Amino acid sequence: MATADAAxxxxxxxxxxxxGFRTLIDDLHAELTRQGHPELRPLHxxxxxxxxxxxxxxxxxxxRLGISKQAAGKTVDRLIAVGYLDRVDDPRxxxxxxxxxxxxxxxxxxxxxxxxxxxxxxxxEALGPERVDALEDDLRTMAAPNWFRLDVPGWFGG
Amino acid sequence: MATADAAxxxxxxxxxxxxGFRTLIDDLHAELTRQGHPELRPLHxxxxxxxxxxxxxxxxxxxRLGISKQAAGKTVDRLIAVGYLDRVDDPRxxxxxxxxxxxxxxxxxxxxxxxxxxxxxxxxEALGPERVDALEDDLRTMAAPNWFRLDVPGWFGG
DNA sequence: CACGTTCGACAACCACGTTTACTATTCCGT
DNA sequence: ACGGAATAGTAAACGTGGTTGTCGAACGTG
Numbered sequence: 613m614a615t616a617d618a619a620x621x622x623x624x625x626x627x628x629x630x631x632g633f634r635t636l637i638d639d640l641h642a643e644l645t646r647q648g649h650p651e652l653r654p655l656h657x658x659x660x661x662x663x664x665x666x667x668x669x670x671x672x673x674x675x676r677l678g679i680s681k682q683a684a685g686k687t688v689d690r691l692i693a694v695g696y697l698d699r700v701d702d703p704r705x706x707x708x709x710x711x712x713x714x715x716x717x718x719x720x721x722x723x724x725x726x727x728x729x730x731x732x733x734x735x736x737e738a739l740g741p742e743r744v745d746a747l748e749d750d751l752r753t754m755a756a757p758n759w760f761r762l763d764v765p766g767w768f769g770g
Numbered sequence: 771m772a773t774a775d776a777a778x779x780x781x782x783x784x785x786x787x788x789x790g791f792r793t794l795i796d797d798l799h800a801e802l803t804r805q806g807h808p809e810l811r812p813l814h815x816x817x818x819x820x821x822x823x824x825x826x827x828x829x830x831x832x833x834r835l836g837i838s839k840q841a842a843g844k845t846v847d848r849l850i851a852v853g854y855l856d857r858v859d860d861p862r863x864x865x866x867x868x869x870x871x872x873x874x875x876x877x878x879x880x881x882x883x884x885x886x887x888x889x890x891x892x893x894x895e896a897l898g899p900e901r902v903d904a905l906e907d908d909l910r911t912m913a914a915p916n917w918f919r920l921d922v923p924g925w926f927g928g
Numbered sequence: 929c930a931c932g933t934t935c936g937a938c939a940a941c942c943a944c945g946t947t948t949a950c951t952a953t954t955c956c957g958t
Numbered sequence: 959a960c961g962g963a964a965t966a967g968t969a970a971a972c973g974t975g976g977t978t979g980t981c982g983a984a985c986g987t988g
Contacts, residue, residue: 624906625794625889625905626791626794626795628906628913629787629794630791632787633791634917637784655944658785669967670966670968671965679945680946680947681966681968682945682967683944683945683946690943702966705954706953707967708965709967728783732782732783735912744908747908748783750893751789752786753897754793754896755786756781757789757792760789811974813975827936837975837976837977839935840976840977840978844976845975845976848974864935864985865936865985867935
């Protein structure tokens with residue numbers, strides 16, 4: 613049973629990682645709702661970031677997120693329906709349809725990044741900066757996400 | 771942008787936690803398939819553990835997993851269909867139907883726990899025991915899963 | 929013994945992903 | 959210049975993992 617702390621329940625690594633993630637995105641979602649973005653579901657921030665400031669296509673978005681182009685297309689449909697994305701024909705290639713962020717999308721992404729920054733700050737306050745840095749470093753070593761390819765400059769991670 | 775390591779992509783906390791979890795359960799799933807449990811999907815181990823050695827009911831299972839009783843019931847249906855769980859009438863209460871693990875379910879759960887132990891060992895080899903302990907401790911502090919209630923003795927975390 | 933509560937089941941629905949298949953367009957080699 | 963190959967987007971069927979709402983049967987308590 614590893615090195616379980618007797619005072620706290622001895623959950624192990626997988627559950628702890630999942631709980632950490634859920635804690636963060638649940639807090640994000642709640643705060644985002646409070647700030648006027650109730651339609652933005654927890655994971656949509658990552659989609660917005662993957663779209664990027666210059667826009668993308670469905671295929672490229674799928675590659676960045678590590679999902680099929682069809683799934684990416686459907687996600688884009690939903691985000692268009694709630695006003696965060698836009699899709700226009702590419703004049704240089706009639707096959708392509710360029711996906712871009714609306715001003716509302718930019719606002720939602722910016723707020724997401726700010727909220728994540730504040731949440732990380734809470735971790736730093738509770739654990740100390742060295743521990744949080746170590747935690748991030750170790751996770752980068754053991755679990756770099758090889759799905760989620762992000763070659764665009766972004767707000768939270770890339 | 772916090773304390774991003776220039777050598778590795780600067781993914782931030784939420785993505786790193788998700789990546790850590792996904793890495794672990796993907797490895798678990800692959801190994802479980804290799805060991806003769808291809809039907810056992812990544813998260814089913816948690817369900818089996820929540821059922822526990824003594825069995826439980828759909829409502830209670832839902833509470834333990836932090837999901838609705840209906841969702842728990844459907845998951846149980848699937849695990850019964852592939853032979854990991856069993857459902858029998860409770861003689862003491864005709865409303866209740868007791869959910870128990872089959873021998874195959876017990877085997878799958880035991881193997882899951884063993885595989886997780888080995889995966890953690892890999893982290894210890896790469897990072898050193900102190901770092902892994904610190905990581906688990908910090909996550910227990912910041913992200914105790916308040917869904918996932920586990921009052922039964924279990925294999926991986928409880 | 930009647931009434932409120934609890935349990936499981938059923939149905940409809942949603943989010944998010946998959947695979948397979950198809951159309952339209954562009955690219956490229958002969 | 960043209961025809962086949964590659965690429966972009968869309969559509970349909972399906973799987974999984976959730977949600978609400980409803981309902982009947984069984985329980986337990988005043």
